[in-house]
Amino acid sequence: MLHALKAIKRYKSMDTQQHITAEPQWLQLLAAAEKPRINLERIHSMAELEYTNAVIDYTERTLQVLDGLQLSFWVRELLEEVLAWSETAKGGSLEQRRAWQQQGINLFVHNIGSAQLYELYVVSATRSPRHEIIRTLIATHGLIGQYIRGEIPFVENTPLRSLTAEGWVNDDELREILMALNECIITGVHEELWDQVQDEVQQIIGWIVDGTEHTDWTVKERLTRLRSDSIRHGEAMDKTYAELGKQFAVEQELEPLASRTLWYVESAMLDFSLEEMVKVFVLALHSEAWSKGNMNNCTNRKDAENKESSESSEIRQHTERFSATSIRHVSFEPLMNTMYYDHKGVKKLNIYKKRMIEKYLEQYSWEQLVTGQQLPYPHLGHRIEQYPDVPDTLFVTFEFSSAAEKLIAFCIEAEKSPLYEQAVLMLFDLFGLRRDAYDRFHNEETYLADMNSSGDYKKVLLDYIVGKRVLDIGPGGGVLLDLIEQEKPEVEPIGIDISSNVIEALERKKQMESHRWHVMKGDALQLDQYVEAGTIDTVIFSSILHELYSYIEWDGVRFNTDTVAAALRSAFQVLSPGGRILIRDGIMSEPESLKRRIRFLEPDGMQWLERYAADFKGRVITYERLSDNEVILPINDAMEFLYTYTWGEEAYVHEIQEQFGIFTPQAYEQCIRETLGEQADILMLRHFLQEGYTEALAERIVMLDEHGEPVALPDSTCLIVIEKKGRVLS
Numbered sequence: 001m002l003h004a005l006k007a008i009k010r011y012k013s014m015d016t017q018q019h020i021t022a023e024p025q026w027l028q029l030l031a032a033a034e035k036p037r038i039n040l041e042r043i044h045s046m047a048e049l050e051y052t053n054a055v056i057d058y059t060e061r062t063l064q065v066l067d068g069l070q071l072s073f074w075v076r077e078l079l080e081e082v083l084a085w086s087e088t089a090k091g092g093s094l095e096q097r098r099a100w101q102q103q104g105i106n107l108f109v110h111n112i113g114s115a116q117l118y119e120l121y122v123v124s125a126t127r128s129p130r131h132e133i134i135r136t137l138i139a140t141h142g143l144i145g146q147y148i149r150g151e152i153p154f155v156e157n158t159p160l161r162s163l164t165a166e167g168w169v170n171d172d173e174l175r176e177i178l179m180a181l182n183e184c185i186i187t188g189v190h191e192e193l194w195d196q197v198q199d200e201v202q203q204i205i206g207w208i209v210d211g212t213e214h215t216d217w218t219v220k221e222r223l224t225r226l227r228s229d230s231i232r233h234g235e236a237m238d239k240t241y242a243e244l245g246k247q248f249a250v251e252q253e254l255e256p257l258a259s260r261t262l263w264y265v266e267s268a269m270l271d272f273s274l275e276e277m278v279k280v281f282v283l284a285l286h287s288e289a290w291s292k293g294n295m296n297n298c299t300n301r302k303d304a305e306n307k308e309s310s311e312s313s314e315i316r317q318h319t320e321r322f323s324a325t326s327i328r329h330v331s332f333e334p335l336m337n338t339m340y341y342d343h344k345g346v347k348k349l350n351i352y353k354k355r356m357i358e359k360y361l362e363q364y365s366w367e368q369l370v371t372g373q374q375l376p377y378p379h380l381g382h383r384i385e386q387y388p389d390v391p392d393t394l395f396v397t398f399e400f401s402s403a404a405e406k407l408i409a410f411c412i413e414a415e416k417s418p419l420y421e422q423a424v425l426m427l428f429d430l431f432g433l434r435r436d437a438y439d440r441f442h443n444e445e446t447y448l449a450d451m452n453s454s455g456d457y458k459k460v461l462l463d464y465i466v467g468k469r470v471l472d473i474g475p476g477g478g479v480l481l482d483l484i485e486q487e488k489p490e491v492e493p494i495g496i497d498i499s500s501n502v503i504e505a506l507e508r509k510k511q512m513e514s515h516r517w518h519v520m521k522g523d524a525l526q527l528d529q530y531v532e533a534g535t536i537d538t539v540i541f542s543s544i545l546h547e548l549y550s551y552i553e554w555d556g557v558r559f560n561t562d563t564v565a566a567a568l569r570s571a572f573q574v575l576s577p578g579g580r581i582l583i584r585d586g587i588m589s590e591p592e593s594l595k596r597r598i599r600f601l602e603p604d605g606m607q608w609l610e611r612y613a614a615d616f617k618g619r620v621i622t623y624e625r626l627s628d629n630e631v632i633l634p635i636n637d638a639m640e641f642l643y644t645y646t647w648g649e650e651a652y653v654h655e656i657q658e659q660f661g662i663f664t665p666q667a668y669e670q671c672i673r674e675t676l677g678e679q680a681d682i683l684m685l686r687h688f689l690q691e692g693y694t695e696a697l698a699e700r701i702v703m704l705d706e707h708g709e710p711v712a713l714p715d716s717t718c719l720i721v722i723e724k725k726g727r728v729l730s
Contacts, residue, residue, distance in 0.1 A: 002067050002076075004084045008060045025121050026084045030056050030091040037090040037110075040336055041267040042189065045345055055090045059083065062188035069180055075173075078130070079181055082137045085122075086185075089113030101389045108393055109263065109329050115139035129168045136163060137181060144182050144204050148197055150225030152261040154214045157204075161211060171209050178205045216258060219251045226265050227274060234508020240274045248366045250278060256285055261329045268332035268339060271349050272357070279361045279369060280382075284330060284396050286372040287384035327386070327394050334383075334397035341412060352408045352427060356380050357398050379404040420653045457690065458542050461582050462487050464684070464721050467537020471496060471574070473524045473567075474544035478506050481517040493517040496530060524548060525563070527570045537579045539571040545585045550618065550658040559618050559659060565675040568722075572676050577726020580683075586643075586660035587668070587687045587718035594635040596711070597626070597704035598642075605629065605645075605701065612641050618659030632706065635714060636661055643716070646696045665718065672722060684721040689713055 001009075007027050011020065020031050030053065038054050048054075062083045066076065089110040092100065097107060105116045115138040123131045136159055146152045160178070163169050169177065182201050187194040207214050217225065224237050231237050244250055269277045284290060339354070340347050360380045368375065379401040386394050400408070407427050414423040458480050465484070468491055472480050475495030484493040495517065497503055506519045522530040524544070548567050554560040571581050600606055606629060613621040621641065623633035633641075644655040663671060665687055672682060693713055697703075705711045 002063055002080050004080050005060065005063050005067060008056060008063070011056075024084065026088055027056075029088045029096070029117065029121075030059065032093045032096060033091040034094050037107075039264060039267050040340055040347065041270075043347055045342055045347055055087050058188055059087050062086075062184040065184040065187045066180070069183070071176070071180055075177055075180065078134065079137075079177065079184065081134050082141065082181065083184055085118045085134070086111070086114050086138050086141045088117045104389060106329075106390050106393065108331050108333065108390055108395075109261070111139055111141050111143065114141075129166070132166070133163055133168055136160065137177070141181065142185050144178070144201055144208075145186055145197065146261070147204060148200055148225065149228065149266065150217060150222040151263065151265060153216050153259055154207075155216075155259070156261060157208050160208050164209070174209050175205055178208070219254045219258070222258075223250075223254075223274065223277070226262070227277070229266060229270055230274075232512075234511040235274070236507070236511045237274070244275055244278065248278070253285070253370060254278070254281055257281060257330070260327065263329060263331040264333045264336045268336035271339075271354060276358065276361050279364060280396065282366075282369040283364075283382050284384050284394060286370055287382075287394075288372070289384050289386040289394060290327060326392065328392040330394045330396060332396050334395050338397060338400075343412075343415070350408070350412075352411050353398075353400065356400065356404065360398070415653070417653065458584065459483055460719065461540060461542060461584060464580060464582050465491065465538045465540075466578065466580050467576065468492055469494065469536050470538040470540065471527070471531065471536045471571075472540045472542070473497075473571070474502075474542075474547065475506065475519065476502065478509055478515075478517075478519075480540065480542055481506075481519075482515070485515060485517050494531070494536075495519040496522045496524065496527070498523055525552070525566045525570050527574045531574050533573050534576050536574045537576050538582060539575060539579070540582045540584075541567070541571070542582075542584045543586075545583060546660050546662055547658060549662050561662065561671065564662060565671060568672065568675045572680065572724060575724045577724055579724050581720075581722040581724075583718065583720040583722070585718060586662060587715055588636045588661035588664045589639070589714040590664040590666060592634065592636060592664060595632055595706050596635045596638045596714075597630060597632045597706065597708060598638055599702040599704060600629045600700070601702065602700050606631070608645055609641060612644060612656065615656045616640070616644075617657050638703075639714060639716065642693070642697060642701070642713075645700070646693060660716075668718065668720065672720070676722065679725050681723045681725060682720065683723050684719065687715040687718040689715050690717045 004024070004027075007023050011023055011027060011031060014020070020028055023031075033053060033055060038058075043054075063080065066079055066083060069076070071079070087110065089105070089107050089112075100107060100113075100117070100120075103120075105113050105120070107113045115135050118135055118138055123135065140157060140160055143152055143156050147154055147157065160174070164171055164174055179202065182205070183194055183198075186197060186201070206212070216222075220241055223241070224231065227235060227237065241250070265277075269280065272280075339350050341350055342348065357380065360377055360382075363375055363377065364373075374381075381399050383397050383399045384394060407423075411420070411423045411427055414420045461480070462483060465488060470484055470488075470491050470493050472484070472493060472495045474497055475481050476497075478495065481493045481495050484491055493516075495506060497506075497519070498521065500521060503519055503521045509515070510517065510519070520530055525548070527536075527539075545564055545567060549561070549563050550559060552558070552563050554563040554566065568581065575581065598605075598609075600609075606625070609623065609631060613623065618640070621633070621637045623631045623637065625631050640659065640661060643660050644652060647655055662668075665685060669682060669685055672680060689712070693716060697713070703711055703713055
């Protein structure tokens with residue numbers, strides 16, 4: 001086992017850290033870290049950083065890879081020291097880091113900072129070739145991977161040529177050293193990642209060793225590499241870039257970035273669009289700090305200091321020492337650090353901050369950006385700064401007002417309570433943010449996945465589709481669009497949704513999975529604004545009418561049946577003669593005067609009902625308590641409650657906003673006939689109990705009639721087929 005690995009193992013086995021001073025200097029520095037400084041890209045949970053030293057863990061993984069490679073003794077020993085020191089700029093106590101900054105050590109570009117620390121603690125006045133090799137490898141470690149990711153220009157790797165130019169190693173030895181070093185560094189991040197990039201790493205090492213003249217990536221190629229994860233998640237880069245190029249001279253305006261290194265870009269802006277990323281780049285390029293090579297005096301920015309890393313705060317305290325220099329590095333680390341928090345123990349994007357930044361960037365025209373205009377926005381601003389102790393590095397982030405920070409914190413706290421809806425509305429109303437109908441924010445992925453899991457239930461609709469053009473209203477995760485595409489290849493499926501989030505997710509899904517269906521953002525109550533009247537053969541409302549009824553205000557009132565009527569008229573208007581409207585949604589039981597008793601089998605069942613009755617927005621839920629675990633209530637109030645009870649706590653804050661059963665069968669028929677008139681035929685109106693409810697509730701409740709006799713759950717769901725009179729479609 002490598003000596004460095006033994007030292008880490010020994011350190012981790014200590015009951016206390018009192019003997020750490022006996023360990024190697026590099027390990028002392030890593031162990032002294034009081035605040036983790038790492039790339040958050042592959043972190044599963046922010047909380048785990050409080051209980052582990054992620055930098056030591058990563059260093060250990062790289063050394064374990066080295067320990068398993070077949071290398072000559074001298075190469076192994078050389079690389080062991082390189083890997084041991086390569087992350088030290090992320091270590092040190094706050095006091096140590098403050099002293100290092102005052103000495104001009106760049107702790108924000110950690111390969112350079114680590115090389116400087118190696119010199120400070122190891123290299124004697126008389127430099128040996130071995131020291132120079134190690135220092136150069138530390139200073140350039142990770143740069144090949146960063147070049148592949150589009151984060152640095154190729155020229156950053158050229159110091160490696162000095163190793164052969166000075167005669168310290170030959171070409172073959174340099175190839176072996178660089179290949180092994182990069183395998184350790186990249187595999188330490190993730191084993192699969194090395195498998196993906198190994199061939200490209202070998203090619204780039206060939207360019208370095210051979211001294212090949214290499215042309216850097218074009219602006220488009222570099223942006224493509226910086227957005228590789230977004231592209232893997234379905235971003236149509238070529239199309240998006242072409243559309244952006246029609247609005248803005250991207251190549252020309254971003255050319256100054258070609259010679260600069262970019263740090264933490266993908267971690268900071270993974271969830272932003274290409275246009276938003278480019279706008280942030282342009283804000284940086286046309287900032288005062290960039291254009292004048294000067295620095296903002298930040299000595300009184302206490303609010304900013306509290307939000308940022310302690311290192312950034314400390315740098316601002318030393319404004320007396322500054323000499324203008326050209327900018328070599330642009331760091332998005334401060335932005336990365338503000339964009340994430342934990343939800344249910346998992347790292348999540350702070351969607352509230354993202355929406356505010358989206359709104360802020362949206363107000364800027366391209367002309368305003370390139371002229372460096374600062375538009376007034378009371379609760380958010382961009383901050384592009386240069387600090388005296390690292391004058392070659394520019395830092396990019398957004399700064400939120402105290403009111404915004406507190407309200408965002410309130411939204412995060414309210415996520416699991418009925419306060420959530422009010423909290424989000426306050427955030428949107430105060431800051432004028434985009435509000436998508438039915439926003440789910442933190443559990444949007446789960447919500448869309450749940451919608452997709454209902455594919456088997458939706459499959460029944462396929463039997464009633466007619467014609468060639470089918471419009472799916474509120475397609476959610478796209479499961480019905482997929483089913484239509486698979487089962488009816490002659491049909492053109494189209495999805496329409498009011499939520500930008502849903503449309504963006506579906507566009508990514510379409511790109512990744514090569515679907516032929518189309519989606520568009522639009523309002524279900526005004527379909528003729530998006531498709532020509534009389535050109536759609538089938539309109540499908542699958543579990544969406546109850547959401548329109550629950551969320552959309554008609555004449556200023558939610559839970560208004562006029563909303564359902566408006567949706568039916570809108571669909572009928574775009575329907576071709578002989579075309580159909582298909583409805584699959586909740587149903588109420590009749591007669592509505594029927595009552596049911598619920599006997600709870602779980603100790604908190606009664607508390608659930610009491611809370612639900614207080615929180616439900618659709619109507620007043622009435623019940624009579626018969627005992628500590630039994631109530632009697634109207635049948636439709638019973639079922640409305642049980643739908644939410646079935647879905648559980650995760651869905652509670654959303655389900656109390658929605659009423660699943662809108663009409664009884666007779667009331668549905670009456671609404672259809674009154675709304676659509678004699679031109680509409682109801683070919684089918686049947687109802688049934690959706691599969692799964694009986695099993696889900698079997699061990700939680702017993703349903704009884706008014707006399708206390710066990711009865712089955714009533715029907716939950718209806719299937720309605722409406723046909724527009726005229727030519728019958730094949």
